[in-house]
Amino acid sequence: MKTYKNIYQELCTKENIALAFKKAQKTKSTKPYIIEFRNNLKLNLEILRMELLSETYLPRALSTFVIRDPKTRKIRKSHFRDRVVHHAICNVLEPIFEKRFIYDSFANRKRKGALEALKRFDEFKLRVSRNNTRNCYVLKADIKHYFDTVSHDALIAILQKKVNDPKLIFLINKVLKNHSENVGMPLGNMTSQFFANVYLNELDQFVKHELKAKYYIRYVDDFVILHNNPDDLKYYKEKIDLFLKERLQLELHPNKSKILLLRRGIPFLGFRNFFYHRLLRKANILNMRKNILQGNYDSLCEYLEGWTAYASHANTFSLRKRIAKLVEGRFQGYTSLLQIDRYLKFIRC
Numbered sequence: 001m002k003t004y005k006n007i008y009q010e011l012c013t014k015e016n017i018a019l020a021f022k023k024a025q026k027t028k029s030t031k032p033y034i035i036e037f038r039n040n041l042k043l044n045l046e047i048l049r050m051e052l053l054s055e056t057y058l059p060r061a062l063s064t065f066v067i068r069d070p071k072t073r074k075i076r077k078s079h080f081r082d083r084v085v086h087h088a089i090c091n092v093l094e095p096i097f098e099k100r101f102i103y104d105s106f107a108n109r110k111r112k113g114a115l116e117a118l119k120r121f122d123e124f125k126l127r128v129s130r131n132n133t134r135n136c137y138v139l140k141a142d143i144k145h146y147f148d149t150v151s152h153d154a155l156i157a158i159l160q161k162k163v164n165d166p167k168l169i170f171l172i173n174k175v176l177k178n179h180s181e182n183v184g185m186p187l188g189n190m191t192s193q194f195f196a197n198v199y200l201n202e203l204d205q206f207v208k209h210e211l212k213a214k215y216y217i218r219y220v221d222d223f224v225i226l227h228n229n230p231d232d233l234k235y236y237k238e239k240i241d242l243f244l245k246e247r248l249q250l251e252l253h254p255n256k257s258k259i260l261l262l263r264r265g266i267p268f269l270g271f272r273n274f275f276y277h278r279l280l281r282k283a284n285i286l287n288m289r290k291n292i293l294q295g296n297y298d299s300l301c302e303y304l305e306g307w308t309a310y311a312s313h314a315n316t317f318s319l320r321k322r323i324a325k326l327v328e329g330r331f332q333g334y335t336s337l338l339q340i341d342r343y344l345k346f347i348r349c
Contacts, residue, residue, distance in 0.1 A: 004096055008167035011092045012052045017045050020087035024080065024190075033080050048081055055167065057085065059178040062186060076179060076186030086190040089172065094194065096162055101197060102204045107220040108193040114269045115313060117219050121226075121273060124215040125262060128226045132275045138266045139225040139233040142256035143200075143244065146221035147192065148184045151249045152176045155199055183249075196220055199248065206243050211236055224268055233259045271314055278314040292323070297331055 010016060021041070025034045037044055051057035060079040067073050078086065101109065106117035129136035155176070156169060163169065175191055185192040200218065207213050207225070213236055215226035227233050237257065244250040265272040265279070272279045291303050304327065308320055 003162055003164040005164045007092050007096075007163060007165045008171070011088050011168065011171075012049055014045075014049065016088055016091055017049050017052075017084065020084045020091055021045060023087045023091075024083040037080055044081070045084075048084060052085070052088075052171070055170070057171070057174070059085070059174060062179060073187060075188045077188055078178075078186070082175075082178075083190065085171075086175065089168075089175070090190055090194045092168075093159075093163070093198075097194075097198055097201070100162075101201055102208055104217045105197060105201065105204055105219075106217065108197060114219060117217055118269055118271065118273070118278075118313065120217055121224065121266075121268060124217070124226045125273075125275060128215055128228055129262065129275065134228055136262040136275070137227055137230045137233055138260050138262055139227075139237055140256075140258055140260055140266055140268060141223050141225075141237065141240070142253040143221035144251050144253040146250065147187055147196070149250055150183060150185050150195070150199055152182055154248055155195055158198060158202060202248060203240070203244065206247075207236070207240065211239060219269060222269065224266065226262075230259050270310075280311060280314050280316060280319075284311075288323075292327060300327060 025038070028034055029038075048057070059082045062076040062078055064074060064076055067075055098109070104120060106112040106114065106120070125136055126132075152173070156173065159172065160169065172191075175189075176185065179186045179189075185195060200221065203223075204216075204218060207216050213225050213227075217224050225233060225236055227236075237252070237259070241252045241257075244252065260266055262273075262275055265274050267273075267281060270281055270284055272281055288307055291307075292300065304323070308324075311320055
């Protein structure tokens, strides 16, 4: 197997650091901390580059905040200069590992994403069910506390299969240990998103090449396998759980890893997926209800624009039309919050 040496020098080039800054500030260029960094951009990037070259770079303490979407998540946010370093790392590693990723891994990759994963699910359900002429079963699985339980040692060992560069490995260890000593990666970091794919690519290779499961899709730690025989899926589930425990020190979530019949609806990537249609999940409606009841006009317009685009990928035409009318009425005074709340409570998902 080919390994790559002297990548650290490439990471530290002026061109790579400048590119990392452009990526790190993308969509956030009006933030005060980015404006401050940009005011002395040349000096700040050069200092960062010198710290990396001399191996004296140290990441700063992470800040923590909680989001509810509606699931409660603890986000660990890195200092902006550290985010530049994260992008610099991914810039040099991504071309090496991207060619090893399977086609049906859809998270945090160019020209992929959740909507492409749903399209692939639709393609697979047609094949497995032979255009809905036979039963289609789905192993819908989730890895328990994935980001909190990734082993640093196992991740480094996986990286070293391709990366023979002690300086780069040392830097990656610094980034990992800035969150915790031995296990876990912070939600929100660019490196966490990339390493999540590197780590679970081991599972992808096992499922595709050892189990030889044809209809497998993964999005971060959420994955499905489609098959017309539930016994085969039960076998896959047992083998995957064993592989995760023995090789990656992970385990399937006991309550979220089940074999389901397609016609009863498969919860995947925020939707309930059936053969002929797709519905929003109840949690999405509850989250939307909360935002509508609490938001002001500007924040609500921005939220609804994104939510409507997302909801348009399900069978929600009448729902979206009704929500728009209710929200418009709220700010024109002829629809009360109570009327909106009553309607949203009784939406069937």
